[in-house]
Amino acid sequence: MRRLDQLLANLGYCSRREARAWIQAGRVTVRGRATDDFGAKADPADVRVDGEPLDHPAGLLLLVHKPVGLVCSHDEREGPNVYSLLPPRWRARNPQVTSIGRLDKDTSGLLLLTDQSALVHRLTSPKHKVPKVYRATVNADLTPALVTLFAGGTLQLKNEKAPCAPAELKIISPREAELTLTEGRYHQVRRMLASQGAEVMALHRARFGPLELGDLAPGQWRELPLDTFPP
Template sequence: MSRRLDQLLANLGYCSRREARAWIDDGRVEVAGRVADDPGEKTAPGLVRVDGEPLDRPDGLLLLLHKPTGLVCSHDGREGPSVYGLLPPRWQRRNPPVTTIGRLDKDTSGLLLLTDRSELVHRLTSPKHKVPKIYRATLDADLPPGLGELFAGGTLVLRGETEPCAPADLRVLGPREAELTLTEGRYHQVRRMFASQGCEVLTLHRVRFGPLELGALAPGAWRELPLDTFG
């Protein structure tokens, strides 16, 4: 799809539209092998070069991030340091902005997906697609008997809600450690499910999202994924 040159550079985080005009005047931008001279020229992103280099991921981004604890999934700086600060500055300036696909709270670590493709956000957070997500939790008390059956039964109603949670699979790893597989993403759902049965979650880590795992990715690190990862 053809787009205005100045708008293209601004949307990909290179510079403002006003700065784009200066870059073009300075001969830093090429279109189809020639030096650009018109900020309003409409062109395909694949034909553009800046300082001799092709545009940075003009079709969009899909990232897998190992979120550490202590960071929030918010663009509001008043909420504290965010996961977006781990990304290259240019990606932080993209429009549409890079955003998380679902959220992990400040005290939760693990696999987090980020993208600037809104259709991926809607698709992967929509309850109807039932994308499984696996969380590993450590608790302050022994797991009560019958918890697996309760979570799997699809009858648990959390405080303040009227609709029961969708069936969830509990895998016991130890007296106070378990993995929980969810296909929905309610507010603080894992913590609230365990709390409803008298167990406080001490640590929470997401180990899987759909077919994706962290592997050896270090906390705070990320890797790019193909945009067609989810088909």
């Protein structure tokens, strides 16, 4: 049960002050009846705004095909961000929609967005070891020795206290590879390959856990059930 004015504000419909005006104007109903009590508590499933059910009152989980050029930050000073792809109402939600892990500006591919903070913490926690698959194009030929090195769990990156966890490298062509990680260090794929003399020229995340992009076009998204990643 939640206060009506707070419920509408948290779901991004409007400010709490505007919500009170909407309620007093009869735009909001509870179990089919209008109410002018903006402090009344109600089950979100029973609430309608202008006759329509509330917009995802239980929360959002989205799979996005992030294009190159967008950042995963809410700070507008860092440039255009992935949240600009979403409807304005979703961008105004509280808790705000945020990314589960990040992809840098020059990396494309599968990105998950949600307003469920517990899910963010769980899926980014190293102890859960959620596999993430990246496809990289580099500027130097890759050798089979890298497969053994990355799998061994001994690669130490500069300024890191612990070596990288074992990672699976598949060489697709002399300068293309697929790398599967179970951790998410800062610019990890780029740094791992650069440490071996191969600068990443293009990077794309193809998979996150069991999820793939399928035919989802860059800049597009699709909704996922909130129980996609059961506890």
